[in-house]
Amino acid sequence: MKKRPALNIDHEKLRENMKTVVSWCSEAGIDVAGVFKVTSGLASAALDYEACGAKWIASSRLEQLARAKEAGVGIPMMMIRVPMISELDDMVKVCEYSLQSEFSTLKALDEAAIRAGKIHNVILMADLGDLREGFWDLDELVDVAKYTEEVLTGLNLAGIGTNLGCYGSVIPTGKKMQQLAEYAEAVEAAIGRPLEIVSGGATSSLMPVFDGKMPSKINMLRIGGAAFVGALEETCRIYGRRELKVLHDDAITLEAEVIEVRTKPTHPVGELGVNAFGKKAKYRDRGDRRRALLAVGGADFGEIDDLLPQLPGSEVIGCSGDHTILDIEDCERIIKVGDVIRFKLHYSAILRLSSSENVAKYETGEIGCLL
Numbered sequence: 366m367k368k369r370p371a372l373n374i375d376h377e378k379l380r381e382n383m384k385t386v387v388s389w390c391s392e393a394g395i396d397v398a399g400v401f402k403v404t405s406g407l408a409s410a411a412l413d414y415e416a417c418g419a420k421w422i423a424s425s426r427l428e429q430l431a432r433a434k435e436a437g438v439g440i441p442m443m444m445i446r447v448p449m450i451s452e453l454d455d456m457v458k459v460c461e462y463s464l465q466s467e468f469s470t471l472k473a474l475d476e477a478a479i480r481a482g483k484i485h486n487v488i489l490m491a492d493l494g495d496l497r498e499g500f501w502d503l504d505e506l507v508d509v510a511k512y513t514e515e516v517l518t519g520l521n522l523a524g525i526g527t528n529l530g531c532y533g534s535v536i537p538t539g540k541k542m543q544q545l546a547e548y549a550e551a552v553e554a555a556i557g558r559p560l561e562i563v564s565g566g567a568t569s570s571l572m573p574v575f576d577g578k579m580p581s582k583i584n585m586l587r588i589g590g591a592a593f594v595g596a597l598e599e600t601c602r603i604y605g606r607r608e609l610k611v612l613h614d615d616a617i618t619l620e621a622e623v624i625e626v627r628t629k630p631t632h633p634v635g636e637l638g639v640n641a642f643g644k645k646a647k648y649r650d651r652g653d654r655r656r657a658l659l660a661v662g663g664a665d666f667g668e669i670d671d672l673l674p675q676l677p678g679s680e681v682i683g684c685s686g687d688h689t690i691l692d693i694e695d696c697e698r699i700i701k702v703g704d705v706i707r708f709k710l711h712y713s714a715i716l717r718l719s720s721s722e723n724v725a726k727y728e729t730g731e732i733g734c735l736l
């Protein structure tokens with residue numbers, strides 16, 4: 366019998382999404398690094414990305430990249446969270462590329478690469494205002510680039526890049542991308558050769574591509590979100606784009622099983638303290654309503670806002686660690702114990718569900734290697 370809760374991964378839909386993302390980019394002269402961290406490092410998702418034309422596989426976690434390599438991904442691996450000094454020896458064995466923003470780490474990485482007998486490729490990050498990782502000063506970026514080029518023999522300066530939107534909510538406008546292009550030109554002037562990579566950001570940097578505002582100097586994007594949840598109504602709203610609608614919004618879905626069905630009051634009965642998460646919650650009194658209790662909870666998916674029930678007329682009204690309450694008063698379908706409810710998922714729910722040991726993973730469709 367199928368185990369539940371179940372995370373269903375439809376590789377046909379996933380690959381169609383990835384192909385679409387890669388084709389949008391390649392029309393603009395941009396190569397894609399396929400970011401698969403939202404799946405908690407599902408190797409089959411990395412194989413799909415490779416089959417769909419990604420030039421690198423990227424993640425913020427070394428363990429995930431190691432797993433993908435083990436599974437047979439042949440394209441270069443890219444570490445996209447600036448690494449810890451303590452993981453550099455492992456990193457040079459697993460990854461050919463990494464994003465960097467500290468001089469001391471670059472020097473330690475150079476030594477680690479030499480120890481391993483490898484040349485490791487680095488992309489120096491410029492912080493253009495989002496205030497997470499990256500060199501703030503152009504002069505410092507250029508100095509470190511020059512030093513990497515001339516002194517650090519274990520490293521190849523592959524390029525520069527930026528990240529926007531993750532902390533500071535800064536939008537990757539054509540203007541920001543132009544600034545990155547100018548930074549790249551300053552580095553190229555200092556080292557006297559063209560850079561292989563100018564990496565313009567993540568899913569949010571697809572918007573200047575759609576608008577035809579991406580400077581030709583930007584030749585790489587690191588894309589995760591678009592391929593996995595790009596078409597969700599909410600994602601389209603965040604980016605204000607209908608273009609994303611052509612993607613599938615159900616490549617990864619959740620199935621949860623109904624364990625109780627009853628009509629109950631909507632306002633708790635008794636003196637109220639705090640809920641399972643230690644929070645004082647608010648309850649709207651809507652009288653008695655029919656609800657289904659599901660065997661999946663916040664411990665698995667995080668926040669109920671990240672679940673989109675596919676049962677018409679239903680609404681998720683709350684959860685504890687291991688239970689979810691679904692209002693089904695307005696549903697036409699008769700719901701009974703043992704029924705299965707399907708959900709589309711926002712990014713953070715996929716992130717959590719894919720790493721939960723309580724959630725079974727079912728993969729359908731051929732994986733990777735179709736090219």
Ligand SMILES: *Cc1c(COP(=O)(O)O)cnc(C)c1O
Binds near residue numbers: 425528568
């Ligand atoms: C997660 C991440 C990405 C991918 O972001 P999406 O919005 O999922 O496309 C790109 N770059 C870095 C540095 C990241 O951490």
